[in-house]
Amino acid sequence: MWRRVLRPQVTGTAGFFWRSLFTMKLKSSEFQSLFTDGLSGLAELFEKHQYELRIAGGAVRDLLSGKRPDDVDFATTATPEEMKRMFLSAGIRMINNKGEKHGTITARVHNENFEVTTLRVDVEMDGRHAEVEFTTDWQKDAERRDLTINSMFLGLDGTLYDYFKGHEDLQNRKVRFVGSAEQRIQEDYLRILRYLRFYGRVVLEPGDHEPETLDAIRNNGRGLAAISGERIWVELKKMVVGNHAAHLLEQIYDLELAQYIGLPPDGNVEEMKRVWENAKDHSPKPMTVLAALFRCPEEVEKMDVRLKVSREEKTLAVFLVKQRRELHKSQDDPDSLKPFADFIIDSREMDSKSKVCELLKYQGEDKLLAELSRWTIPRFPVSGHDLRRMGITSGKEIGSTLQELRDIWKKSRYQMEKEELLSHIKP
Template identity: 35%
Template sequence: MSHRLQGQAWLTAPATRAVMAALAAAGGPDCARFVGGCVRNALIGAPIDDIDIATTLTPDVVVAALKAAGLRSVPTGIEHGTVTAISERQPFEITTLRRDVSTDGRRATVAFTTDWAEDAGRRDFRLNALYADADGVILDPTEQGYDDALAGRIVFVGEPEGRIREDYLRILRFYRFYAWYGRGAPDAAAVAACAALAEGVEQLSAERVSKELLKLLSAPDPRPAVRLMDEASVLERVLGQPADLTRFEVMTELSGDAVLRLSALLPDEPARVAEISRALRLSNAQRDRLVEAVSGEATTGLTDPQARTAIYRDGRQAFEDRVMRAWAAGGDAEAARRLLALAEGWSRPALPVGGRDLARLGLKPGPETGRVLQAFEAGWIVDDFPDHGHEDRLRALLPPA
């Protein structure tokens, strides 16, 4: 029984039609099919971010076909058979059907093929080995990908350990796909294979690991997947130390922010958090945010003036992250909500005086200017940022004439 994608605007959009028509003109109507995420997500009603196309045409023929149709091409991964077509400013990733020649757990040497089943056989999960033609008719070479997608089953194509040994990133991809698309109990063979080969994740580049980890933590509810990772010791290998899931479990309910969820898995030690962030090759902004989240006072027991002082000194993001971590660790929920509302509604004021004000009062520019301004700022903060009486405060701080 054949199945067809229904009601998909992207499938019939002029930009999509133009790309598929260009390929068909070079290789016939069956030379290109949509593949992977766009087919899977269309089936289950999930958003579609990227449109990937598989083709029997070699990259040079794809480039020529696009050019003949007046479409621009970008050789984004041509050594692996991938060309990106640009149609009405939208990218379409087109990849020639492939089979693995050799793998080392991190990368593969591939050869091109015209066999759709052979191409499906090198993919990770059966629900990702789905293809659809230009009219939406689905091809399911594994004969189980369609049912897996609808049932929320994340099952490796073929023998799980073999798939994983080809690329150990598939361990993390299993947890990520289970977090996003899995329903019910996880596939037992996949769970066992990931646990047995967990050491393999240490061979992966940190950039690949952190990308998968943050995608996983962005799922609506990543907790079941993270529990599986923890039970298999994969999480400890990724973070470089054991993780306490208690705070993470609560944080997942409080926030969908992947970086904040990651913070909940990390220790309350700024130096260690910085070390883990560097090991994962996180961006400078992500690293700094994680370190700030575990620095300073993390409590829901602050008074409003104390909260405003913390926001003024450390910034709103750091303050909110600290409050969220304290809340997730068992802090008072009502107090946390109050502090977060305060942070949302209070704008950090600029220091209301400067060197010109001191010069106007007769103080000559020099080191004394900085000392007086620092003393003014300290008192202004202690008094909860008053918006008046600034000149009198400055006069009281001036050195004797």
């Protein structure tokens, strides 16, 4: 059941305007499944001390979409000090006090951790961080959030509190900033990438952006240069494996954002679009899609300096850029998997099979990808110990003999057993 309440709202210098507060009752099984002993105990404690407690942000969005959220954040009218006194009096342990200066207290109730954050209002922003003050006004807290679909609250009785038509946007598959897109972006420039990421999660078809939103992004894109690479990479790698990834990466280039987020300014967008079509149905890793933009390994190095990706992610990108043209199926050999199997055997690296699978996704080799996924890396049956038993003691000779036997083993399609291989050693 819906209820609408009209109330005045203030947003900085924007003046007064009327916004509708929509409420409804949610009774889904996904919502009911959240009520563990821990959450029930937490709810009873806040009710006893007469503080409001609601589910906030992304968890509300997921529940309204029929999904059980992986993480649930809570908002409250209680200040951090009030929460600490309340938890201490109830004998509840608090952990990870790093979030306290931002208003977040993490309490452990019935072996579950609950992050509860005091309602806040921004008082000073520099495009990267915000100085906040605590408030008891739910609407003011909603106003400081980025997107309408992330600005809703859900009471523990199932009541939805929606100040900016977030539920309507979710139903209509729209992604909009709360209030002025320009203002929201200038408060935190990372919201540009968050907008694009959520666009991929929510919108059904690419290319359905509001022109004023794209204008606001284009006008403020250089602000991303001041955002840390780690924060950018968190958003970027989620975006490139979501829906419409090719369209969103193309938008990044159309909006002239690439130079600020570690991507090559003249990235190969057409190659990226082709690779995305090849790989999208096979759960590619983020770097598999992004590698298509790089024209040489040096561009991967520049990206790493900006984004500080993991060693595994960087080596995958370098591998794909180097091998995407060199390592491919043979047109003459009926065993088209052989070049890839040989590469894996020769590399002797733990993650070589995983890298080659990503290469096959990149190349669009669906059949070979299925074959390689089923293939078990064979174990070379001969060791240096076997050669020493045959009287070969020189380390150099052992090394060269093992390599000769590996070549013979490879030609046998890895079928030859130890004794047969050892028979090739000349006395």
